[in-house]
Amino acid sequence: MASHSEVLQRLRTAFRSGVTVPEEFRRAQLKQLLRMVEENEESFLKALHQDLAKPKFEATVSELVIVMNEVHYALANLRSWLEPEYVSKNLATKVDTCYVRREPLGVVLIIGPWNYPIHLLLLPLVGAIAAGNCVVIKPSEVTAAVEAVIAELVPKYLSQDCFTVVRGGAEETTALLKHKFDHIFYTGSQSVGRLILQAAAPHLTPVTLELGGKCPCFLFGSLDTTNAARRLAWSKFFNVGQSCVAPDYVLCTKQMRDALVPALKVVLREFYGDDPQKSPDLPRIVSPKHWSRLMGLLGRSKGTVVLGGESDEADKYIAPTVLVDVAEDDALMQEEIFGPILPILTVETLEEGINFINQRDKPLALYVFSDESSVPNAVLEETSSGAFVSNDGIIYMTLPSLPFGGVGASGFGNYHGRWGFETFSHRRAVMLRGWALERLNGLRYPPYNDTNLSWLRWTASPKLCSIL
Numbered sequence: 001m002a003s004h005s006e007v008l009q010r011l012r013t014a015f016r017s018g019v020t021v022p023e024e025f026r027r028a029q030l031k032q033l034l035r036m037v038e039e040n041e042e043s044f045l046k047a048l049h050q051d052l053a054k055p056k057f058e059a060t061v062s063e064l065v066i067v068m069n070e071v072h073y074a075l076a077n078l079r080s081w082l083e084p085e086y087v088s089k090n091l092a093t094k095v096d097t098c099y100v101r102r103e104p105l106g107v108v109l110i111i112g113p114w115n116y117p118i119h120l121l122l123l124p125l126v127g128a129i130a131a132g133n134c135v136v137i138k139p140s141e142v143t144a145a146v147e148a149v150i151a152e153l154v155p156k157y158l159s160q161d162c163f164t165v166v167r168g169g170a171e172e173t174t175a176l177l178k179h180k181f182d183h184i185f186y187t188g189s190q191s192v193g194r195l196i197l198q199a200a201a202p203h204l205t206p207v208t209l210e211l212g213g214k215c216p217c218f219l220f221g222s223l224d225t226t227n228a229a230r231r232l233a234w235s236k237f238f239n240v241g242q243s244c245v246a247p248d249y250v251l252c253t254k255q256m257r258d259a260l261v262p263a264l265k266v267v268l269r270e271f272y273g274d275d276p277q278k279s280p281d282l283p284r285i286v287s288p289k290h291w292s293r294l295m296g297l298l299g300r301s302k303g304t305v306v307l308g309g310e311s312d313e314a315d316k317y318i319a320p321t322v323l324v325d326v327a328e329d330d331a332l333m334q335e336e337i338f339g340p341i342l343p344i345l346t347v348e349t350l351e352e353g354i355n356f357i358n359q360r361d362k363p364l365a366l367y368v369f370s371d372e373s374s375v376p377n378a379v380l381e382e383t384s385s386g387a388f389v390s391n392d393g394i395i396y397m398t399l400p401s402l403p404f405g406g407v408g409a410s411g412f413g414n415y416h417g418r419w420g421f422e423t424f425s426h427r428r429a430v431m432l433r434g435w436a437l438e439r440l441n442g443l444r445y446p447p448y449n450d451t452n453l454s455w456l457r458w459t460a461s462p463k464l465c466s467i468l
Protein backbone atom coordinates (compact mmCIF):
# COMPACT_ATOMS: atom_id res chain seq x y z
CA MET A 1 0.00 0.00 0.00
CA ALA A 2 1.29 3.47 -0.91
CA SER A 3 2.36 5.71 2.00
CA HIS A 4 0.61 9.02 2.69
CA SER A 5 3.64 10.81 1.23
CA GLU A 6 3.43 8.82 -2.02
CA VAL A 7 -0.31 9.38 -2.35
CA LEU A 8 0.02 13.10 -1.71
CA GLN A 9 2.89 13.35 -4.16
CA ARG A 10 0.70 11.72 -6.83
CA LEU A 11 -2.10 14.22 -6.19
CA ARG A 12 0.27 17.15 -6.09
CA THR A 13 1.85 16.16 -9.39
CA ALA A 14 -1.60 15.87 -10.95
CA PHE A 15 -2.59 19.26 -9.58
CA ARG A 16 0.57 20.94 -10.86
CA SER A 17 -0.05 19.47 -14.31
CA GLY A 18 -3.19 21.65 -14.46
CA VAL A 19 -5.46 18.70 -15.28
CA THR A 20 -8.16 19.78 -12.80
CA VAL A 21 -8.43 23.34 -14.07
CA PRO A 22 -10.52 23.06 -17.29
CA GLU A 23 -14.24 23.35 -16.73
CA GLU A 24 -14.76 20.16 -18.75
CA PHE A 25 -12.64 18.11 -16.34
CA ARG A 26 -14.61 19.42 -13.36
CA ARG A 27 -17.92 18.67 -15.10
CA ALA A 28 -16.81 15.16 -16.03
CA GLN A 29 -15.77 14.38 -12.44
CA LEU A 30 -19.00 15.82 -11.03
CA LYS A 31 -20.99 13.66 -13.43
CA GLN A 32 -18.96 10.63 -12.37
CA LEU A 33 -19.70 11.42 -8.73
CA LEU A 34 -23.39 11.58 -9.59
CA ARG A 35 -23.16 8.23 -11.38
CA MET A 36 -21.37 6.76 -8.37
CA VAL A 37 -24.26 7.67 -6.09
CA GLU A 38 -27.02 6.77 -8.56
CA GLU A 39 -25.61 3.42 -9.62
CA ASN A 40 -24.79 2.30 -6.09
CA GLU A 41 -27.88 3.44 -4.23
CA GLU A 42 -28.55 -0.07 -2.94
CA SER A 43 -24.99 -0.56 -1.62
CA PHE A 44 -25.12 2.80 0.14
CA LEU A 45 -28.55 2.10 1.66
CA LYS A 46 -27.39 -1.31 2.86
CA ALA A 47 -24.24 0.12 4.44
CA LEU A 48 -26.21 2.91 6.15
CA HIS A 49 -28.60 0.32 7.53
CA GLN A 50 -25.72 -1.79 8.76
CA ASP A 51 -23.99 1.14 10.51
CA LEU A 52 -26.94 3.12 11.86
CA ALA A 53 -30.12 1.17 10.99
CA LYS A 54 -31.07 4.18 8.89
CA PRO A 55 -34.51 3.68 7.32
CA LYS A 56 -34.52 3.81 3.53
CA PHE A 57 -36.60 7.00 3.58
CA GLU A 58 -34.22 8.96 5.82
CA ALA A 59 -31.13 7.56 4.11
CA THR A 60 -32.44 8.42 0.67
CA VAL A 61 -33.42 12.01 1.42
CA SER A 62 -30.65 13.00 3.80
CA GLU A 63 -27.69 11.09 2.35
CA LEU A 64 -28.25 10.38 -1.34
CA VAL A 65 -30.76 12.82 -2.84
CA ILE A 66 -29.07 15.74 -1.09
CA VAL A 67 -25.74 14.82 -2.73
CA MET A 68 -27.38 14.31 -6.15
CA ASN A 69 -29.10 17.71 -5.86
CA GLU A 70 -25.82 19.35 -4.92
CA VAL A 71 -24.12 17.91 -8.00
CA HIS A 72 -26.99 19.03 -10.27
CA TYR A 73 -26.84 22.51 -8.73
CA ALA A 74 -23.07 22.73 -9.26
CA LEU A 75 -23.36 21.53 -12.87
CA ALA A 76 -26.09 24.09 -13.58
CA ASN A 77 -24.12 26.98 -12.07
CA LEU A 78 -20.46 26.14 -12.63
CA ARG A 79 -20.07 28.26 -15.75
CA SER A 80 -21.29 31.41 -14.00
CA TRP A 81 -19.20 30.68 -10.88
CA LEU A 82 -16.08 30.53 -13.07
CA GLU A 83 -16.78 33.84 -14.81
CA PRO A 84 -14.32 36.60 -13.91
CA GLU A 85 -15.94 39.04 -11.48
CA TYR A 86 -15.20 42.53 -12.78
CA VAL A 87 -14.89 45.14 -10.06
CA SER A 88 -15.45 48.88 -9.83
CA LYS A 89 -12.49 51.17 -10.56
CA ASN A 90 -11.24 54.68 -9.83
CA LEU A 91 -9.84 57.27 -12.25
CA ALA A 92 -6.28 56.03 -11.77
CA THR A 93 -7.30 52.51 -12.92
CA LYS A 94 -10.09 53.48 -15.34
CA VAL A 95 -8.46 51.96 -18.42
CA ASP A 96 -7.23 48.80 -16.68
CA THR A 97 -8.94 45.42 -16.52
CA CYS A 98 -9.61 44.58 -12.88
CA TYR A 99 -11.36 41.44 -11.77
CA VAL A 100 -11.52 38.59 -9.28
CA ARG A 101 -10.50 35.21 -10.63
CA ARG A 102 -11.48 32.00 -8.83
CA GLU A 103 -8.59 29.55 -8.74
CA PRO A 104 -8.33 26.11 -7.17
CA LEU A 105 -6.38 25.91 -3.91
CA GLY A 106 -4.45 22.71 -4.64
CA VAL A 107 -4.58 19.44 -2.69
CA VAL A 108 -7.27 19.65 -0.02
CA LEU A 109 -8.33 17.32 2.78
CA ILE A 110 -11.96 16.56 3.69
CA ILE A 111 -12.53 14.80 7.02
CA GLY A 112 -16.06 13.50 7.61
CA PRO A 113 -18.02 12.39 10.70
CA TRP A 114 -20.23 9.33 11.15
CA ASN A 115 -23.73 10.76 11.61
CA TYR A 116 -24.38 11.46 7.91
CA PRO A 117 -21.32 9.60 6.65
CA ILE A 118 -22.10 10.03 2.94
CA HIS A 119 -23.68 13.46 2.85
CA LEU A 120 -21.08 15.17 5.09
CA LEU A 121 -18.23 13.72 3.05
CA LEU A 122 -19.54 14.07 -0.50
CA LEU A 123 -21.25 17.46 -0.26
CA PRO A 124 -17.97 19.26 0.49
CA LEU A 125 -16.38 17.09 -2.21
CA VAL A 126 -18.77 18.60 -4.78
CA GLY A 127 -17.51 22.09 -3.88
CA ALA A 128 -13.88 20.94 -3.96
CA ILE A 129 -14.25 19.33 -7.41
CA ALA A 130 -16.22 22.29 -8.80
CA ALA A 131 -13.42 24.58 -7.64
CA GLY A 132 -10.80 22.42 -9.43
CA ASN A 133 -8.91 20.83 -6.53
CA CYS A 134 -7.35 17.45 -5.91
CA VAL A 135 -8.86 15.87 -2.81
CA VAL A 136 -7.95 13.47 -0.03
CA ILE A 137 -11.21 12.10 1.37
CA LYS A 138 -11.16 10.79 4.96
CA PRO A 139 -14.45 9.11 5.94
CA SER A 140 -15.30 8.33 9.55
CA GLU A 141 -14.05 4.95 10.72
CA VAL A 142 -17.01 4.69 13.12
CA THR A 143 -19.44 3.95 10.27
CA ALA A 144 -17.25 1.15 8.91
CA ALA A 145 -19.67 -0.23 6.30
CA VAL A 146 -20.08 3.15 4.60
CA GLU A 147 -16.33 3.79 4.86
CA ALA A 148 -15.70 0.50 3.01
CA VAL A 149 -18.19 1.35 0.22
CA ILE A 150 -16.68 4.82 -0.25
CA ALA A 151 -13.14 3.39 -0.34
CA GLU A 152 -14.20 0.86 -2.94
CA LEU A 153 -16.22 3.16 -5.20
CA VAL A 154 -14.30 6.45 -5.30
CA PRO A 155 -11.32 4.99 -7.22
CA LYS A 156 -13.72 3.28 -9.63
CA TYR A 157 -15.54 6.47 -10.56
CA LEU A 158 -13.20 9.42 -9.99
CA SER A 159 -9.73 10.14 -11.37
CA GLN A 160 -7.25 8.19 -9.26
CA ASP A 161 -4.58 10.78 -9.96
CA CYS A 162 -6.67 13.51 -8.40
CA PHE A 163 -8.88 11.91 -5.74
CA THR A 164 -8.09 9.39 -3.05
CA VAL A 165 -9.66 7.90 0.04
CA VAL A 166 -7.62 7.46 3.22
CA ARG A 167 -9.16 5.15 5.81
CA GLY A 168 -8.65 5.05 9.57
CA GLY A 169 -9.36 6.74 12.87
CA ALA A 170 -7.58 9.21 15.13
CA GLU A 171 -4.12 7.68 14.74
CA GLU A 172 -4.17 7.56 10.93
CA THR A 173 -5.73 11.02 10.69
CA THR A 174 -3.10 12.44 13.03
CA ALA A 175 -0.39 10.99 10.79
CA LEU A 176 -2.12 12.35 7.68
CA LEU A 177 -2.36 15.81 9.23
CA LYS A 178 1.43 16.03 9.54
CA HIS A 179 1.47 16.62 5.78
CA LYS A 180 0.85 19.95 4.15
CA PHE A 181 -2.56 20.53 2.58
CA ASP A 182 -3.85 23.63 0.85
CA HIS A 183 -7.11 23.52 2.81
CA ILE A 184 -8.59 21.28 5.48
CA PHE A 185 -12.36 20.92 5.63
CA TYR A 186 -13.33 19.25 8.90
CA THR A 187 -16.76 18.21 10.14
CA GLY A 188 -17.02 16.80 13.65
CA SER A 189 -16.69 17.60 17.32
CA GLN A 190 -15.27 20.77 18.85
CA SER A 191 -12.53 18.88 20.71
CA VAL A 192 -11.14 17.30 17.53
CA GLY A 193 -11.69 20.63 15.74
CA ARG A 194 -9.09 22.16 18.09
CA LEU A 195 -6.61 19.41 17.17
CA ILE A 196 -7.21 20.09 13.49
CA LEU A 197 -6.43 23.78 13.99
CA GLN A 198 -3.23 22.89 15.84
CA ALA A 199 -2.17 20.49 13.08
CA ALA A 200 -2.88 23.14 10.43
CA ALA A 201 -0.91 25.88 12.18
CA PRO A 202 2.67 24.78 11.32
CA HIS A 203 1.75 24.73 7.61
CA LEU A 204 -0.44 27.88 7.82
CA THR A 205 -3.16 25.81 6.19
CA PRO A 206 -6.58 27.46 6.00
CA VAL A 207 -9.30 25.46 7.71
CA THR A 208 -13.06 25.17 7.59
CA LEU A 209 -14.54 23.80 10.80
CA GLU A 210 -18.09 22.47 10.72
CA LEU A 211 -18.67 21.78 14.41
CA GLY A 212 -21.56 21.03 16.70
CA GLY A 213 -23.06 22.58 19.78
CA LYS A 214 -26.44 23.01 21.36
CA CYS A 215 -29.11 24.24 18.95
CA PRO A 216 -32.03 25.81 20.84
CA CYS A 217 -35.67 25.60 19.80
CA PHE A 218 -37.55 28.54 21.33
CA LEU A 219 -41.36 28.38 21.36
CA PHE A 220 -43.09 31.61 22.31
CA GLY A 221 -46.42 33.45 21.95
CA SER A 222 -49.53 31.98 20.39
CA LEU A 223 -48.89 28.72 18.58
CA ASP A 224 -50.57 25.64 17.13
CA THR A 225 -48.84 23.07 19.34
CA THR A 226 -49.83 20.11 17.15
CA ASN A 227 -48.00 21.45 14.12
CA ALA A 228 -45.14 22.66 16.29
CA ALA A 229 -44.81 19.23 17.92
CA ARG A 230 -44.70 17.51 14.50
CA ARG A 231 -41.95 19.74 13.11
CA LEU A 232 -40.02 19.72 16.37
CA ALA A 233 -40.22 15.93 16.80
CA TRP A 234 -39.23 15.26 13.18
CA SER A 235 -36.24 17.60 13.40
CA LYS A 236 -35.15 16.19 16.75
CA PHE A 237 -35.70 12.46 16.22
CA PHE A 238 -34.67 12.26 12.54
CA ASN A 239 -31.55 10.02 12.59
CA VAL A 240 -32.53 9.42 16.23
CA GLY A 241 -31.22 12.84 17.23
CA GLN A 242 -27.73 12.31 15.81
CA SER A 243 -27.78 15.50 13.74
CA CYS A 244 -25.52 18.49 14.32
CA VAL A 245 -28.50 20.71 13.53
CA ALA A 246 -31.07 18.81 15.65
CA PRO A 247 -32.87 20.95 18.23
CA ASP A 248 -30.81 20.16 21.33
CA TYR A 249 -33.24 21.60 23.88
CA VAL A 250 -36.57 23.42 24.00
CA LEU A 251 -37.11 26.78 25.65
CA CYS A 252 -40.72 27.84 26.36
CA THR A 253 -43.07 29.08 29.04
CA LYS A 254 -44.56 26.68 31.60
CA GLN A 255 -47.95 27.12 29.95
CA MET A 256 -46.51 26.24 26.54
CA ARG A 257 -44.69 23.22 27.99
CA ASP A 258 -47.94 21.89 29.45
CA ALA A 259 -49.55 22.02 25.99
CA LEU A 260 -46.47 20.78 24.14
CA VAL A 261 -45.80 17.57 26.08
CA PRO A 262 -49.22 15.98 25.33
CA ALA A 263 -48.89 17.11 21.69
CA LEU A 264 -45.46 15.46 21.49
CA LYS A 265 -46.90 12.30 23.01
CA VAL A 266 -49.52 12.08 20.26
CA VAL A 267 -47.01 12.89 17.52
CA LEU A 268 -44.45 10.34 18.71
CA ARG A 269 -47.13 7.65 18.69
CA GLU A 270 -48.15 8.75 15.16
CA PHE A 271 -44.52 8.60 14.01
CA TYR A 272 -43.20 5.47 15.73
CA GLY A 273 -46.25 3.58 17.09
CA ASP A 274 -46.78 2.32 20.66
CA ASP A 275 -43.36 0.71 20.85
CA PRO A 276 -40.76 2.82 18.99
CA GLN A 277 -38.20 0.01 19.31
CA LYS A 278 -40.30 -1.97 16.84
CA SER A 279 -40.61 0.92 14.40
CA PRO A 280 -38.58 0.49 11.21
CA ASP A 281 -38.39 4.28 11.01
CA LEU A 282 -36.15 4.92 14.02
CA PRO A 283 -32.40 4.45 13.47
CA ARG A 284 -30.05 3.25 16.22
CA ILE A 285 -27.25 4.92 18.19
CA VAL A 286 -24.06 4.45 16.19
CA SER A 287 -22.02 2.45 18.73
CA PRO A 288 -22.12 1.01 22.26
CA LYS A 289 -19.72 3.79 23.34
CA HIS A 290 -22.05 6.51 22.08
CA TRP A 291 -25.04 4.68 23.63
CA SER A 292 -23.27 4.62 27.03
CA ARG A 293 -22.46 8.34 26.83
CA LEU A 294 -26.12 9.17 26.21
CA MET A 295 -27.37 6.86 28.95
CA GLY A 296 -24.80 8.42 31.28
CA LEU A 297 -26.18 11.89 30.54
CA LEU A 298 -29.73 10.67 31.08
CA GLY A 299 -28.73 8.94 34.32
CA ARG A 300 -27.08 12.08 35.70
CA SER A 301 -29.95 14.37 34.71
CA LYS A 302 -32.13 15.65 37.53
CA GLY A 303 -34.98 16.34 35.10
CA THR A 304 -38.22 14.36 35.01
CA VAL A 305 -38.75 11.96 32.11
CA VAL A 306 -42.28 12.55 30.80
CA LEU A 307 -42.04 10.64 27.50
CA GLY A 308 -39.87 7.67 26.55
CA GLY A 309 -36.86 6.81 28.69
CA GLU A 310 -36.72 3.15 27.64
CA SER A 311 -33.46 1.73 26.33
CA ASP A 312 -31.83 -1.53 25.24
CA GLU A 313 -28.05 -1.73 25.22
CA ALA A 314 -27.81 -4.84 23.02
CA ASP A 315 -29.90 -3.08 20.36
CA LYS A 316 -28.17 0.33 20.81
CA TYR A 317 -31.71 1.63 21.29
CA ILE A 318 -32.90 4.68 23.18
CA ALA A 319 -36.54 5.69 22.89
CA PRO A 320 -37.43 9.26 21.90
CA THR A 321 -37.28 10.80 25.35
CA VAL A 322 -38.59 14.13 26.66
CA LEU A 323 -37.71 15.61 30.05
CA VAL A 324 -39.16 18.55 31.97
CA ASP A 325 -37.97 20.38 35.11
CA VAL A 326 -34.48 20.53 33.66
CA ALA A 327 -32.29 23.16 35.32
CA GLU A 328 -29.67 25.26 33.55
CA ASP A 329 -26.88 23.38 35.33
CA ASP A 330 -28.30 19.93 34.54
CA ALA A 331 -26.00 17.29 33.02
CA LEU A 332 -28.03 17.50 29.80
CA MET A 333 -27.16 21.19 29.46
CA GLN A 334 -23.37 20.79 29.78
CA GLU A 335 -22.65 19.34 26.33
CA GLU A 336 -24.29 18.70 22.97
CA ILE A 337 -26.73 15.80 23.44
CA PHE A 338 -26.52 14.31 19.92
CA GLY A 339 -29.17 11.66 20.60
CA PRO A 340 -32.93 11.20 21.11
CA ILE A 341 -33.15 13.07 24.41
CA LEU A 342 -35.03 16.37 24.49
CA PRO A 343 -34.95 18.51 27.64
CA ILE A 344 -37.55 21.26 28.00
CA LEU A 345 -36.48 24.33 29.98
CA THR A 346 -38.82 27.13 30.92
CA VAL A 347 -38.54 30.90 30.70
CA GLU A 348 -41.19 33.49 31.45
CA THR A 349 -40.57 36.19 28.85
CA LEU A 350 -39.22 36.67 25.34
CA GLU A 351 -36.27 38.66 26.73
CA GLU A 352 -35.45 35.90 29.22
CA GLY A 353 -35.33 33.40 26.35
CA ILE A 354 -33.13 35.66 24.25
CA ASN A 355 -30.77 36.20 27.20
CA PHE A 356 -30.61 32.46 27.82
CA ILE A 357 -29.48 31.90 24.22
CA ASN A 358 -27.02 34.79 24.29
CA GLN A 359 -25.34 33.59 27.48
CA ARG A 360 -24.16 30.45 25.66
CA ASP A 361 -21.95 29.65 22.66
CA LYS A 362 -23.39 30.78 19.33
CA PRO A 363 -25.30 27.75 18.04
CA LEU A 364 -25.08 26.14 14.60
CA ALA A 365 -28.82 26.65 14.16
CA LEU A 366 -31.48 28.50 16.11
CA TYR A 367 -35.17 27.63 15.72
CA VAL A 368 -38.06 29.84 16.81
CA PHE A 369 -41.67 28.69 16.71
CA SER A 370 -44.47 31.23 16.98
CA ASP A 371 -47.60 32.42 15.17
CA GLU A 372 -46.61 36.01 15.95
CA SER A 373 -44.10 37.39 13.44
CA SER A 374 -42.74 39.83 16.05
CA VAL A 375 -41.28 36.87 17.98
CA PRO A 376 -38.92 35.42 15.31
CA ASN A 377 -38.11 38.98 14.22
CA ALA A 378 -36.99 39.92 17.73
CA VAL A 379 -34.94 36.74 18.22
CA LEU A 380 -33.33 37.12 14.77
CA GLU A 381 -32.32 40.71 15.58
CA GLU A 382 -30.99 40.05 19.05
CA THR A 383 -29.06 36.79 18.68
CA SER A 384 -26.43 35.17 16.45
CA SER A 385 -26.23 31.62 15.06
CA GLY A 386 -24.99 29.76 11.98
CA ALA A 387 -28.57 29.57 10.68
CA PHE A 388 -31.95 30.84 11.78
CA VAL A 389 -35.28 29.16 10.98
CA SER A 390 -38.76 30.10 12.07
CA ASN A 391 -41.49 27.50 12.47
CA ASP A 392 -39.38 24.56 11.34
CA GLY A 393 -36.10 22.82 12.00
CA ILE A 394 -33.42 20.95 10.08
CA ILE A 395 -35.15 21.33 6.71
CA TYR A 396 -33.19 24.52 5.93
CA MET A 397 -30.07 22.55 5.12
CA THR A 398 -31.64 21.06 1.99
CA LEU A 399 -31.54 24.43 0.21
CA PRO A 400 -28.20 24.73 -1.67
CA SER A 401 -28.55 28.48 -2.14
CA LEU A 402 -28.21 29.07 1.62
CA PRO A 403 -24.72 28.92 3.16
CA PHE A 404 -24.30 26.10 5.67
CA GLY A 405 -21.89 26.60 8.56
CA GLY A 406 -21.41 27.78 12.09
CA VAL A 407 -20.31 30.94 13.85
CA GLY A 408 -18.15 31.20 16.95
CA ALA A 409 -17.88 27.84 18.71
CA SER A 410 -20.14 26.12 16.15
CA GLY A 411 -17.44 26.55 13.52
CA PHE A 412 -16.28 28.85 10.76
CA GLY A 413 -16.45 28.82 6.98
CA ASN A 414 -19.36 27.41 5.05
CA TYR A 415 -20.45 25.35 2.09
CA HIS A 416 -23.45 24.12 0.02
CA GLY A 417 -23.95 25.38 -3.53
CA ARG A 418 -21.86 28.39 -4.46
CA TRP A 419 -20.59 28.69 -0.88
CA GLY A 420 -18.76 25.34 -1.17
CA PHE A 421 -17.22 26.40 -4.48
CA GLU A 422 -16.04 29.64 -2.82
CA THR A 423 -14.61 27.81 0.21
CA PHE A 424 -12.40 25.69 -2.02
CA SER A 425 -11.40 28.58 -4.33
CA HIS A 426 -8.80 31.27 -4.00
CA ARG A 427 -10.16 34.68 -4.99
CA ARG A 428 -7.18 36.07 -6.86
CA ALA A 429 -7.10 39.82 -7.42
CA VAL A 430 -6.14 40.57 -11.01
CA MET A 431 -5.18 43.99 -12.39
CA LEU A 432 -4.14 44.00 -16.03
CA ARG A 433 -2.48 47.33 -16.91
CA GLY A 434 -1.15 48.75 -20.11
CA TRP A 435 1.26 51.65 -20.43
CA ALA A 436 -1.34 54.37 -20.92
CA LEU A 437 -1.77 57.45 -18.73
CA GLU A 438 1.86 57.49 -17.65
CA ARG A 439 1.66 61.21 -16.85
CA LEU A 440 -1.22 60.57 -14.50
CA ASN A 441 0.65 57.64 -12.99
CA GLY A 442 3.75 59.80 -12.73
CA LEU A 443 2.08 61.69 -9.88
CA ARG A 444 3.12 58.93 -7.50
CA TYR A 445 6.86 59.01 -8.19
CA PRO A 446 9.43 60.89 -6.10
CA PRO A 447 10.38 63.59 -5.57
CA TYR A 448 7.05 63.92 -3.73
CA ASN A 449 5.20 67.23 -3.38
CA ASP A 450 1.86 68.39 -1.97
CA THR A 451 0.35 69.24 -5.38
CA ASN A 452 0.87 65.71 -6.65
CA LEU A 453 -0.48 64.38 -3.38
CA SER A 454 -3.73 66.37 -3.87
CA TRP A 455 -4.06 65.10 -7.44
CA LEU A 456 -3.41 61.54 -6.36
CA ARG A 457 -6.07 61.75 -3.66
CA TRP A 458 -8.47 63.04 -6.28
CA THR A 459 -7.75 60.31 -8.89
CA ALA A 460 -7.96 57.52 -6.30
CA SER A 461 -11.25 58.77 -4.86
CA PRO A 462 -14.15 56.28 -5.10
CA LYS A 463 -16.55 59.30 -5.12
CA LEU A 464 -15.00 60.62 -8.28
CA CYS A 465 -15.38 57.20 -9.83
CA SER A 466 -19.14 57.18 -9.22
CA ILE A 467 -19.47 60.68 -10.77
CA LEU A 468 -17.61 59.49 -13.85
Ligand code: NAD
Pocket residue numbers: 111112113114115116120138139140141168169170171173174187188189190192193195209210211212213243244245336338364406410411
Ligand atom coordinates in the same frame (compact mmCIF):
# COMPACT_ATOMS: atom_id res chain seq x y z
P1 NAD B 1 -15.28 13.28 15.64
O1 NAD B 1 -14.65 14.59 15.81
O2 NAD B 1 -15.09 12.23 16.67
O3 NAD B 1 -14.78 12.60 14.27
C1 NAD B 1 -14.86 13.24 13.04
C2 NAD B 1 -13.66 12.83 12.21
O4 NAD B 1 -12.49 13.16 12.89
C3 NAD B 1 -13.60 11.35 11.89
O5 NAD B 1 -13.27 11.19 10.52
C4 NAD B 1 -12.50 10.85 12.78
O6 NAD B 1 -11.79 9.77 12.22
C5 NAD B 1 -11.62 12.05 12.92
N1 NAD B 1 -10.93 12.07 14.21
C6 NAD B 1 -11.39 11.60 15.39
N2 NAD B 1 -10.48 11.82 16.37
C7 NAD B 1 -9.43 12.45 15.78
C8 NAD B 1 -8.18 12.94 16.26
N3 NAD B 1 -7.83 12.81 17.54
N4 NAD B 1 -7.37 13.54 15.38
C9 NAD B 1 -7.70 13.67 14.09
N5 NAD B 1 -8.87 13.21 13.59
C10 NAD B 1 -9.71 12.61 14.41
O7 NAD B 1 -16.76 13.67 15.41
P2 NAD B 1 -17.94 12.70 15.28
O8 NAD B 1 -18.19 12.04 16.61
O9 NAD B 1 -17.73 11.84 14.09
O10 NAD B 1 -19.14 13.71 14.98
C11 NAD B 1 -19.92 14.24 16.01
C12 NAD B 1 -19.73 15.72 16.17
O11 NAD B 1 -19.68 16.34 14.90
C13 NAD B 1 -20.85 16.41 16.90
O12 NAD B 1 -20.32 17.36 17.77
C14 NAD B 1 -21.63 17.09 15.80
O13 NAD B 1 -22.36 18.20 16.22
C15 NAD B 1 -20.55 17.44 14.86
N6 NAD B 1 -21.10 17.57 13.52
C16 NAD B 1 -21.11 18.79 12.95
C17 NAD B 1 -21.68 18.94 11.69
C18 NAD B 1 -21.73 20.27 10.98
O14 NAD B 1 -22.01 20.27 9.81
N7 NAD B 1 -21.44 21.38 11.63
C19 NAD B 1 -22.21 17.85 11.04
C20 NAD B 1 -22.16 16.61 11.68
C21 NAD B 1 -21.59 16.49 12.91
